[in-house]
Amino acid sequence: MKITTWNVNSLTARLQHVLDWLAANPVDVLCLQELKLTDDKFPLEAIAAAGYPHCGVFGQKTYNGVAMLSRAPLRDVVKNITGFADEHSRVIAATVDSPGGEVRIVNGYFVNGQEPGSEKFAYKMRWLGGLNAYLCEEAKKHARLVLLGDFNITPEDRDSFDPVGLKDTIHHTVEEREHFRKLLQIGLCDTFRLFEQPEKSYSWWDYRMLGYQKNRGLRIDHILVSERMRGEVKACTIDRAPRKWEKPSDHAPVTLEI
Protein backbone atom coordinates (compact mmCIF):
# COMPACT_ATOMS: atom_id res chain seq x y z
CA MET A 1 0.00 0.00 0.00
CA LYS A 2 1.22 3.49 -0.83
CA ILE A 3 0.23 6.74 0.85
CA THR A 4 1.49 10.11 -0.39
CA THR A 5 1.59 13.64 1.00
CA TRP A 6 1.89 16.62 -1.33
CA ASN A 7 1.54 20.35 -0.75
CA VAL A 8 0.33 21.46 -4.17
CA ASN A 9 0.21 25.25 -3.55
CA SER A 10 -3.26 25.72 -5.09
CA LEU A 11 -5.15 22.75 -6.50
CA THR A 12 -6.65 25.05 -9.12
CA ALA A 13 -3.20 25.84 -10.45
CA ARG A 14 -1.93 22.28 -9.99
CA LEU A 15 -4.81 19.96 -10.96
CA GLN A 16 -3.13 18.78 -14.16
CA HIS A 17 0.08 18.07 -12.26
CA VAL A 18 -1.86 16.02 -9.72
CA LEU A 19 -3.60 14.03 -12.46
CA ASP A 20 -0.36 13.50 -14.37
CA TRP A 21 1.46 12.44 -11.23
CA LEU A 22 -1.29 9.99 -10.24
CA ALA A 23 -1.29 8.47 -13.73
CA ALA A 24 2.42 7.72 -13.33
CA ASN A 25 2.20 6.92 -9.60
CA PRO A 26 -1.09 5.15 -8.87
CA VAL A 27 -0.81 5.32 -5.07
CA ASP A 28 -3.67 4.22 -2.82
CA VAL A 29 -4.16 7.46 -0.92
CA LEU A 30 -3.02 10.96 -1.85
CA CYS A 31 -3.10 13.58 0.89
CA LEU A 32 -3.01 17.18 -0.32
CA GLN A 33 -2.33 20.48 1.42
CA GLU A 34 -2.81 24.11 0.42
CA LEU A 35 -5.80 23.53 -1.83
CA LYS A 36 -6.55 27.27 -1.72
CA LEU A 37 -10.11 26.62 -2.80
CA THR A 38 -13.53 26.08 -1.26
CA ASP A 39 -15.21 22.64 -1.17
CA ASP A 40 -17.59 23.55 -3.99
CA LYS A 41 -14.62 24.18 -6.30
CA PHE A 42 -12.95 20.84 -5.56
CA PRO A 43 -12.60 18.90 -8.86
CA LEU A 44 -14.35 15.75 -7.64
CA GLU A 45 -15.21 14.45 -11.11
CA ALA A 46 -11.73 14.69 -12.61
CA ILE A 47 -10.25 13.03 -9.53
CA ALA A 48 -12.86 10.27 -9.49
CA ALA A 49 -12.19 9.65 -13.19
CA ALA A 50 -8.50 9.26 -12.31
CA GLY A 51 -9.41 6.36 -10.02
CA TYR A 52 -10.00 8.19 -6.76
CA PRO A 53 -13.76 8.25 -6.15
CA HIS A 54 -13.45 8.56 -2.36
CA CYS A 55 -12.44 12.05 -1.28
CA GLY A 56 -12.43 13.79 2.04
CA VAL A 57 -12.26 17.53 1.43
CA PHE A 58 -11.77 20.38 3.88
CA GLY A 59 -11.30 23.46 1.75
CA GLN A 60 -10.93 27.16 2.43
CA LYS A 61 -10.95 30.27 0.28
CA THR A 62 -7.54 31.73 -0.68
CA TYR A 63 -5.42 29.94 1.93
CA ASN A 64 -4.96 26.52 3.53
CA GLY A 65 -7.33 23.63 2.69
CA VAL A 66 -6.56 19.90 2.87
CA ALA A 67 -7.93 16.78 1.23
CA MET A 68 -7.56 13.02 1.14
CA LEU A 69 -8.02 11.21 -2.19
CA SER A 70 -8.52 7.47 -1.99
CA ARG A 71 -9.17 4.44 -4.17
CA ALA A 72 -10.92 2.69 -1.27
CA PRO A 73 -13.67 4.14 0.93
CA LEU A 74 -12.75 6.53 3.74
CA ARG A 75 -14.44 6.11 7.11
CA ASP A 76 -14.89 8.42 10.07
CA VAL A 77 -13.70 11.57 8.35
CA VAL A 78 -12.86 14.25 10.93
CA LYS A 79 -11.95 17.83 10.05
CA ASN A 80 -9.57 20.00 12.07
CA ILE A 81 -8.10 19.20 15.48
CA THR A 82 -10.66 17.88 17.92
CA GLY A 83 -10.45 20.06 21.04
CA PHE A 84 -8.66 22.95 19.33
CA ALA A 85 -10.75 25.75 17.84
CA ASP A 86 -9.18 26.90 14.58
CA GLU A 87 -10.29 29.39 11.94
CA HIS A 88 -8.15 27.63 9.33
CA SER A 89 -8.77 24.40 7.42
CA ARG A 90 -5.57 22.56 8.23
CA VAL A 91 -6.29 18.96 9.21
CA ILE A 92 -8.37 16.10 7.86
CA ALA A 93 -8.32 12.57 9.24
CA ALA A 94 -9.87 9.36 7.98
CA THR A 95 -9.66 5.59 8.31
CA VAL A 96 -8.94 3.36 5.34
CA ASP A 97 -8.57 -0.40 4.94
CA SER A 98 -5.17 -1.79 4.04
CA PRO A 99 -3.76 -5.33 3.68
CA GLY A 100 -2.46 -5.15 7.27
CA GLY A 101 -5.78 -3.96 8.69
CA GLU A 102 -7.28 -0.53 8.97
CA VAL A 103 -5.11 2.57 9.13
CA ARG A 104 -5.96 5.95 10.62
CA ILE A 105 -4.44 8.74 8.53
CA VAL A 106 -4.11 12.28 9.83
CA ASN A 107 -3.23 14.80 7.12
CA GLY A 108 -2.03 18.21 8.29
CA TYR A 109 -1.01 21.54 6.85
CA PHE A 110 0.95 22.82 9.82
CA VAL A 111 1.11 26.53 10.57
CA ASN A 112 4.01 28.33 8.90
CA GLY A 113 4.72 30.79 11.71
CA GLN A 114 6.41 33.43 9.54
CA GLU A 115 8.90 34.68 12.13
CA PRO A 116 9.88 33.64 15.66
CA GLY A 117 8.39 36.08 18.16
CA SER A 118 5.50 37.06 15.88
CA GLU A 119 1.81 36.52 16.60
CA LYS A 120 1.80 33.92 13.81
CA PHE A 121 4.61 32.06 15.54
CA ALA A 122 2.65 32.08 18.82
CA TYR A 123 -0.30 30.63 16.88
CA LYS A 124 2.01 27.94 15.48
CA MET A 125 3.04 26.96 19.00
CA ARG A 126 -0.55 26.83 20.24
CA TRP A 127 -1.57 24.84 17.17
CA LEU A 128 1.25 22.34 17.68
CA GLY A 129 0.20 21.93 21.31
CA GLY A 130 -3.36 21.23 20.22
CA LEU A 131 -2.21 18.76 17.59
CA ASN A 132 -0.09 16.87 20.09
CA ALA A 133 -2.95 16.44 22.53
CA TYR A 134 -5.22 15.34 19.67
CA LEU A 135 -2.71 12.77 18.45
CA CYS A 136 -2.24 11.35 21.93
CA GLU A 137 -5.95 10.52 21.85
CA GLU A 138 -5.82 9.22 18.27
CA ALA A 139 -2.89 6.97 19.20
CA LYS A 140 -4.94 5.43 22.02
CA LYS A 141 -7.78 4.67 19.63
CA HIS A 142 -5.79 3.58 16.59
CA ALA A 143 -2.80 1.23 16.89
CA ARG A 144 -2.04 1.76 13.22
CA LEU A 145 -1.70 5.52 12.86
CA VAL A 146 -0.08 7.67 10.18
CA LEU A 147 0.59 11.39 10.61
CA LEU A 148 1.69 13.11 7.44
CA GLY A 149 1.68 16.46 5.74
CA ASP A 150 3.52 19.75 5.44
CA PHE A 151 4.95 20.12 8.95
CA ASN A 152 6.78 23.38 8.28
CA ILE A 153 9.54 22.12 10.59
CA THR A 154 13.03 20.87 9.80
CA PRO A 155 13.49 18.13 12.42
CA GLU A 156 17.29 18.36 12.37
CA ASP A 157 20.12 20.42 10.92
CA ARG A 158 20.66 17.87 8.15
CA ASP A 159 17.14 18.65 6.90
CA SER A 160 18.17 22.17 5.87
CA PHE A 161 20.48 23.40 3.11
CA ASP A 162 21.89 26.05 5.45
CA PRO A 163 21.50 25.13 9.11
CA VAL A 164 24.14 27.64 10.20
CA GLY A 165 22.88 30.66 8.27
CA LEU A 166 19.26 29.82 9.08
CA LYS A 167 19.82 28.91 12.72
CA ASP A 168 16.88 30.02 14.90
CA THR A 169 14.92 31.29 11.90
CA ILE A 170 11.49 29.93 10.99
CA HIS A 171 11.40 26.14 10.51
CA HIS A 172 14.71 25.87 12.36
CA THR A 173 13.93 27.04 15.90
CA VAL A 174 14.48 24.98 19.03
CA GLU A 175 10.79 25.41 19.92
CA GLU A 176 9.55 23.99 16.63
CA ARG A 177 11.96 21.07 16.79
CA GLU A 178 10.89 20.40 20.37
CA HIS A 179 7.32 20.06 19.15
CA PHE A 180 8.45 17.63 16.47
CA ARG A 181 10.29 15.62 19.10
CA LYS A 182 7.15 15.52 21.25
CA LEU A 183 5.32 13.86 18.36
CA LEU A 184 8.04 11.19 18.30
CA GLN A 185 7.53 10.70 22.04
CA ILE A 186 3.95 9.58 21.35
CA GLY A 187 5.59 6.63 19.64
CA LEU A 188 5.57 7.99 16.12
CA CYS A 189 8.67 7.62 13.98
CA ASP A 190 9.97 9.61 11.02
CA THR A 191 9.79 6.94 8.31
CA PHE A 192 12.17 8.79 5.99
CA ARG A 193 14.96 8.19 8.50
CA LEU A 194 14.28 4.48 8.79
CA PHE A 195 16.30 4.11 5.59
CA GLU A 196 19.58 5.17 4.06
CA GLN A 197 18.86 8.39 2.19
CA PRO A 198 20.92 10.59 -0.08
CA GLU A 199 22.71 13.52 1.57
CA LYS A 200 20.85 16.82 1.21
CA SER A 201 17.42 15.31 0.72
CA TYR A 202 14.73 17.99 0.76
CA SER A 203 11.01 18.25 0.04
CA TRP A 204 10.67 22.01 -0.55
CA TRP A 205 12.70 24.50 -2.56
CA ASP A 206 12.20 28.27 -2.83
CA TYR A 207 10.84 29.46 -6.15
CA ARG A 208 13.27 32.34 -6.00
CA MET A 209 16.97 32.54 -6.76
CA LEU A 210 17.10 29.16 -8.50
CA GLY A 211 16.40 27.38 -5.22
CA TYR A 212 15.71 24.03 -6.82
CA GLN A 213 18.53 24.18 -9.34
CA LYS A 214 20.97 24.90 -6.50
CA ASN A 215 19.26 22.38 -4.20
CA ARG A 216 18.74 25.07 -1.60
CA GLY A 217 15.88 23.24 0.10
CA LEU A 218 14.32 22.09 3.34
CA ARG A 219 12.87 18.75 4.37
CA ILE A 220 9.60 19.88 5.93
CA ASP A 221 7.10 17.36 4.51
CA HIS A 222 7.03 14.25 6.66
CA ILE A 223 5.36 10.88 7.16
CA LEU A 224 5.29 9.51 10.70
CA VAL A 225 3.89 6.12 11.69
CA SER A 226 2.97 4.58 15.03
CA GLU A 227 5.09 1.97 16.79
CA ARG A 228 2.83 -0.83 15.59
CA MET A 229 3.48 0.05 11.94
CA ARG A 230 7.21 0.63 12.14
CA GLY A 231 8.10 -2.90 11.09
CA GLU A 232 5.73 -2.76 8.11
CA VAL A 233 7.40 0.19 6.44
CA LYS A 234 9.03 -0.78 3.17
CA ALA A 235 10.07 2.67 1.96
CA CYS A 236 9.69 6.41 2.29
CA THR A 237 10.75 8.41 -0.74
CA ILE A 238 10.70 11.97 -2.05
CA ASP A 239 9.81 12.31 -5.73
CA ARG A 240 11.64 15.30 -7.16
CA ALA A 241 10.30 14.76 -10.69
CA PRO A 242 7.26 17.09 -10.53
CA ARG A 243 9.42 19.89 -9.13
CA LYS A 244 11.10 19.96 -12.54
CA TRP A 245 7.82 20.34 -14.45
CA GLU A 246 6.56 23.62 -15.83
CA LYS A 247 4.98 25.82 -13.14
CA PRO A 248 5.55 23.34 -10.31
CA SER A 249 4.47 23.36 -6.71
CA ASP A 250 7.39 24.38 -4.52
CA HIS A 251 6.91 21.09 -2.61
CA ALA A 252 7.65 17.56 -3.79
CA PRO A 253 5.40 14.57 -3.04
CA VAL A 254 6.59 12.17 -0.33
CA THR A 255 5.40 8.56 -0.42
CA LEU A 256 5.17 5.89 2.25
CA GLU A 257 5.10 2.25 1.22
CA ILE A 258 3.82 -0.32 3.70
Place this chain on the structure above:
DNA sequence: ATGACGCATCGAATGCGA
Protein backbone atom coordinates in the same frame (compact mmCIF):
# COMPACT_ATOMS: atom_id res chain seq x y z
C1' DA B 1 18.86 45.03 4.48
C1' DT B 2 15.99 43.99 0.54
C1' DG B 3 14.15 41.23 -2.98
C1' DA B 4 13.93 37.57 -5.78
C1' DC B 5 8.88 33.79 -7.40
C1' DG B 6 4.24 32.21 -7.40
C1' DC B 7 -0.62 32.24 -6.09
C1' DA B 8 -4.72 34.54 -4.54
C1' DT B 9 -7.73 38.50 -4.34
C1' DC B 10 -13.60 41.90 -7.35
C1' DG B 11 -9.36 44.11 -10.88
C1' DA B 12 -3.65 46.60 -8.55
C1' DA B 13 -1.12 46.48 -4.98
C1' DT B 14 -0.77 43.57 -1.21
C1' DG B 15 -0.74 39.39 1.94
C1' DC B 16 1.32 35.19 2.42
C1' DG B 17 4.18 31.37 1.82
C1' DA B 18 8.88 29.03 3.73
